[in-house]
Amino acid sequence: MPFIEHLSDQDLERLALDRVVPALLSQGFYHLDGLLGELAGGAVRDQVEELHRAGALQDGRLASTAPGIHRSSIRGDKITWVSGSERGCEAVSFLLGLLDRLISVCAGRLAGKIRERSKAMVACYPGNGAGYVKHVDNPNGDGRCITCIYYLNKNWNHTHGGVLRIFPEGKSYVVDVQPLFDRLLLFWSDRRNPHEVQPSYSTRYAITVWYFNCEERAEAKRRFRKQTGEQ
Numbered sequence: 001m002p003f004i005e006h007l008s009d010q011d012l013e014r015l016a017l018d019r020v021v022p023a024l025l026s027q028g029f030y031h032l033d034g035l036l037g038e039l040a041g042g043a044v045r046d047q048v049e050e051l052h053r054a055g056a057l058q059d060g061r062l063a064s065t066a067p068g069i070h071r072s073s074i075r076g077d078k079i080t081w082v083s084g085s086e087r088g089c090e091a092v093s094f095l096l097g098l099l100d101r102l103i104s105v106c107a108g109r110l111a112g113k114i115r116e117r118s119k120a121m122v123a124c125y126p127g128n129g130a131g132y133v134k135h136v137d138n139p140n141g142d143g144r145c146i147t148c149i150y151y152l153n154k155n156w157n158h159t160h161g162g163v164l165r166i167f168p169e170g171k172s173y174v175v176d177v178q179p180l181f182d183r184l185l186l187f188w189s190d191r192r193n194p195h196e197v198q199p200s201y202s203t204r205y206a207i208t209v210w211y212f213n214c215e216e217r218a219e220a221k222r223r224f225r226k227q228t229g230e231q
């Protein structure tokens with residue numbers, strides 16, 4: 001089913017240059033509503049729900065868990081990684097294509113070469129009060145430059161919790177973002193944007209991709225090869 005092109009190339013360019021880039025440069029984060037529209041946004045949500053129903057979402061891994069600390073007290077999401085080429089992920093692929101177009105226009109105005117990204121991480125907080133403790137996505141220069149999160153939750157309100165709270169570095173205020181349907185949030189992945197997911201009391205779906213700064217990514221790979229003794 002061909003999706004209605006909700007955003008033309010010109011719309012995307014205007015969005016990138018007039019809103020996303022200025023916000024990233026001045027505040028370090030930006031969110032917008034109505035990215036895909038009801039039809040395509042709904043199709044993405046249906047495909048993510050189907051992944052969940054099919055049991056494709058597993059407990060999010062942790063780098064390390066201190067003995068006696070149960071993982072879900074740190075990170076209660078269930079995730080899977082998709083490239084978008086999988087059967088049943090056509091709408092996710094459409095979203096990723098749109099994000100790639102948006103970021104490539106932004107990249108022309110931002111420092112560093114931003115040309116690659118991660119696969120898409122599809123995440124579900126099951127609504128049992130689990131969240132994700134305050135953390136920085138890229139604290140040590142692993143190459144991740146921009147975090148893009150697309151939210152899928154219809155009829156979400158404050159009683160459901162699940163707010164993404166950003167603690168912008170060096171600022172006295174916090175930024176609360178509700179995980180609303182068809183909402184896109186972008187922020188610098190490094191120490192400028194520690195963030196947490198507050199306890200969620202309803203099923204909370206999101207898709208995250210990380211865009212890489214090529215030089216930082218290449219340097220991180222060199223460091224990794226040196227540490228692991230590979231030539």
Ligand SMILES: O=C(O)CCC(=O)Nc1cc2ccccc2cn1
Nearest residue numbers: 060123132136137149164195197206
């Ligand atoms: O769903 C949201 O609003 C954001 C949740 C979130 O921060 N997820 C997340 C998930 C991660 C998975 C692997 C490595 C680093 C990660 C950092 N952050």
Ligand SMILES: [Mn+2]
Nearest residue numbers: 135136137195
């Ligand atoms: Mn994060």
